[in-house]
Amino acid sequence: MRKRKLEEAIFKALMIVSTVLVGLSLFLIIGTIVVKGLPFLDWDMISKIPDGGYYFGRSGGMLNAIIGSIYIAGGATLLGMFISLPVSIYLNVYLKKANHFARFAKLSFDVLFGIPSIVYGAFAFSLMVYLGVRASLLGGVIAVTLLVIPIMVRTLDEVIVHVPKELKEATLSLGATRWEMAKIYFRQIRAGVLTAVLLAFGRGVGDVAAVMFTAGFSDNIPVSLHEPAATLPLAIFFQLGSPIPEVQGRAYASALILTIVILIIVVFSTLLTNKRRKKS
Amino acid sequence: MKIRLIKDKVIGTGMLTFSILAVSMVLLIGIGLYWRSLPILQHHSIWELISSSTWRPLKGEFGFLSFIMGTLWVTGMSIAIAVPLCLLVAIYLSEYAPIRFKNFFLPLVNILAGIPPVIYGVWGVFFIVPLVQHYIAPSFVDFSTGFTVLSGGIVLAVMIFPLIVSIIVEVLQTIPKELKEASLSLGATKWETIKKVILKKAMPGIIAAIVLAISRAFGETIAVLMVCGNVPISPKSIFDPAYPLPALLANNFGEMMSVPLYDAALMFSAFSLFVIILIFNIISRVILQKIEVKNA
């Protein structure tokens, strides 16, 4: 009996240690980025583009990369939603629950969700070579769109599945067609659509591997779809590789900016999800 | 009346087209990457490519073995760290912890999932690499730069924490209360119930979570590239540097266009990554879907 109790006590202690470790890792990451990045963070970082000699430690900022990231992630999210919303509505509202295609499609999106961004990057790059598109804002948007579609479809799917079935019965009983019902569903899941947008945008802003070869890099803010565009994560990656301490410091400051953006997005989408769960 | 029905049909067909297009992305990616890696497959057999460790692209020698070994070492390391930790955390959260702590902790873990890979890389370079270099490695080996399999494994492990924890917690939730109560009422302690009943029942789900985590670790690129050292030699210990496949891809993509065979070789590595991860994902998703259906 003592042995049994002891074993339980040991494992319980191990569990608590593990939980602390996992929780701690988050604070360590955020703490590191804040401590290293804060001293280098100034207004120029987010309001100016790199001056000549920026990468040797002279003045300038990361506005080109910030805008580039917003363009690429925003464009991809918009395009992704344009495809994902009809797809998830079709799979869940138009098709019956046991439909083979619906189940196969859901499995496919689960699998696509697990494909790493470097593979999307490589595929989008091949696609661009095939279509004759150079590394540009457009290329980045295409790559990130492919990356975020599975994220959006899965998020919307989760939201739609939780819509009470009474909504379906109520609408059908009034003699609505499936399309008219789909429109009602859309009203019901507006908050969920916002969650999907936030998640996709967050992923798009933070990703490097997909945009590395598809978006190129530029010190200027792109003014057309065919110009190369810098992104924040890639700028962090390049600056960190520099031997000059000032430039490295800016990598940390850029990392801090990116972290803050991501934290805001994650917290906001978590709140939205919690609110929705409570309601249903 | 008629117009409504026609509208319904037309829009339905449109949405079906979209869905088929989106679903066929899996196929398109596979075909696209295979097609682009064909040139190298015409010169070398697959076995030659994966069994040789001579990497001299300019001389036309493409041996992927050291990169494959690098990927396996780093992935293995991360799984070895993350799985026991996450299993304990998941059990604690679902069986022992107060519900309020669970509701507070899970969103926190969720934040980890949202942090971009490059941030993990920055953290790895600044925190984990020096830690390994100055505090861990000296007790085992004479010299290490800190850019090692171990560093990559630790950073990757933290990256896959949220995935493993959330899936296992979900799987544990599907286990019927009655089963637990039956075991407890036979006089088993809580821990014995967990060990002998709950974990046994949850095993397929736990395996699915691990398989999914392996495939995630396999494909992670930028964070690993930043902390692993990128030396194209098969690692002999966890304090050696490694050069995983995705890092190879990311580091060389820009320059390879001039050498056609080099381009195909890199595409082949992307294709292999895709195939391996595809298989792993299908396995784990099928297991997870079965669990879900059984409990629905």
Add this chain to the structure above:
Amino acid sequence: MTQTPHISVKDLNVHIGDNHLLKNININIPDKSVTSIIGPSGCGKTTLLKSFNRLLDDIPGVNISGSVLVDGENIYNAQAEVTHIRKKMGLLAQRPFPLPMSIYDNIAYGPRIHGTKSKKELNELVQHYLQAVGLWEEVKNRLNGSATALSIGQQQRLCLARGLAVEPEIILGDESTSALDPISTKTIEDLLIKLKENYTIVLVTHILRQARRVSDYIIFVYMGQIIEFGPTEEVLLNPKEELTKEYVKGFIS
């Protein structure tokens, strides 16, 4: 039965997977009267009700054979147009479920999708049907407010009005008062009794007293079969079948 049947069911069998939920159902539901379907929970009452407006179609693994004739037309006929069939029947569900829009739009939704566009007409319809369910005075000042802000009892009356606004001939009620307080229940019951002048009403209920209060006819269903069908007083006070007797006395529940 002197009246012509409004719904007539012939050899209806419903399977879901391996479960035989409804067995050889044959019934004629009389026009312009209230018919209650009673029986123990899980006996197939709701399945029978939902077979009338084809809400079973979407259930995975469902297999329906036989026919349901509404106004002489078989709704399971391959040529039958399902939205048209459903428009003929208003459903009042267990829990009220307002559509995610304003009170006004909830009522106007049905007429709009079926082609009523004129603002003036819609205004009249909304007022008419809200009055019909006695909700007009309570909500006339907040027609543009959200429907979910109403009380449960008000919401259920709103759902009834919403169903009536598509001008059905039949009202199907699936334990429509089970989520309501006694006063709201009474309001709904009184409404149904009033509405039977113009509509055929079929209710599912597990409350015998409710069946007695509102219905003209009673169908007793047990284990997927119709055991007895007849005028309310006869079935409840003087049942012919042994099973009905036991159920009415409260032995089977």
